[in-house]
Amino acid sequence: MNDKELFVKMALNIWQGQVRAINHVLDKLSDEQLEKEVAPTRNRGIYLLGHLTAVHDLMLPLLRFEEAHYPYLHTAFVDAPDKAISMTPQVAQLRIEWKEVNEKLLFHFDKLPTNEWFTRHANISEEDFIEEPQRNRLNVLLGRAVHSSYHRGQLALLIRKN
């Protein structure tokens, strides 16, 4: 295993660990619990699930894999705050889309050659990337793992204590 392979392995382990941990939280929450606010006046669980799904969906173009699959989620769960849009999807539908978008990402991760992880993501130009080689695809993966952990900490508050 060379240096780059090692680092990709570390980052993918962290990513996979986060997706698993969120799935673990979601498995413990009923659809009704996800309709509740994580704290008084704060985002509902369904909003956070939609937000995470939308942000992961946006990784598809950001990592230069393919177009986003669920643009409608971005309007409801990235551009708008919770409760701003009346027409939001059902929790059951979001659970399916969350699973699908993460599977789609994994499909691309598995195929991506190691060196390609260290090429630019879609939001930096080739010129700027020469100066800032840390703004690569692998950095997006790590940044989004950190982001998902942030909201996992909030979702976990919905789990009923014994």
Next chain:
Amino acid sequence: MNDKELFVKMALNIWQGQVRAINHVLDKLSDEQLEKEVAPTRNRGIYLLGHLTAVHDLMLPLLRFEEAHYPYLHTAFVDAPDKAISMTPQVAQLRIEWKEVNEKLLFHFDKLPTNEWFTRHANISEEDFIEEPQRNRLNVLLGRAVHSSYHRGQLALLIRKN
């Protein structure tokens, strides 16, 4: 910049970004707000601050830098759940210790040669490390950045909305 230098830069950027983001949340919270639960029946802000400080303090021995500075925090904020121990430190004191432990870590990070980041952390034997080279010091840094993001998401719930 060689591959390893690039990875270390990426990981340190992520770490520093998390510490800055938590400081940003703490700056917005009064001591009184930190005494509140982040959600009904859940951990108080002070507990999360103590927990984060204790976990970062434990990185000092885990990264093989030096002994932990605040063992008393581990008893109150790692081994015990919130409200289990009556004698807990003041928020003002924890704010100082949080700052100090992160400065101490940075001091060591700055001195650590790049190659040393890819050596084992204290909780894995030299034999096992040969099989699992991803369990290195840099991986601890990334894992703890993800951990701190989890609790930052909870602390942020204490910020008063306008």
